[in-house]
Amino acid sequence: MAERPWRARTPSRHSFEGGEVMRFEETKGHFGFHLKGGRDEPHPCDLAVQFYVRSSALSRQADLAISPALWSAAEIDRFIDEAIADLQAVRMDAKGMLGGAQG
Incomplete structure (x- = not known):
């Protein structure tokens, strides 16, 4: 049976003074994306996606950004x-x- 590629999903919300930040991370194989938004972003109330790759074979999640924030x-x-x-x-x-x- 073929090995299934690693897949991780990590939703989270973080509160800070003045607002809340939403973050969602998903990894499929060697690639993933982070969805984030909140008042600390350049476009408040908007969500942005940023693409990531796994930085090493030991990484369980995509952790090295390869794109700017995409709106x-x-x-x-x-x-x-x-x-x-x-x-x-x-x-x-x-x-x-x-x-x-x-x-």
């Missing part, structure tokens, strides 16, 4: 589309280097 679905789509394109380019370069080193 809209369009910003999320743009970030993910650009990340996929960048990863595709890296894949092709890595395969080319590996093929050249082996050949």
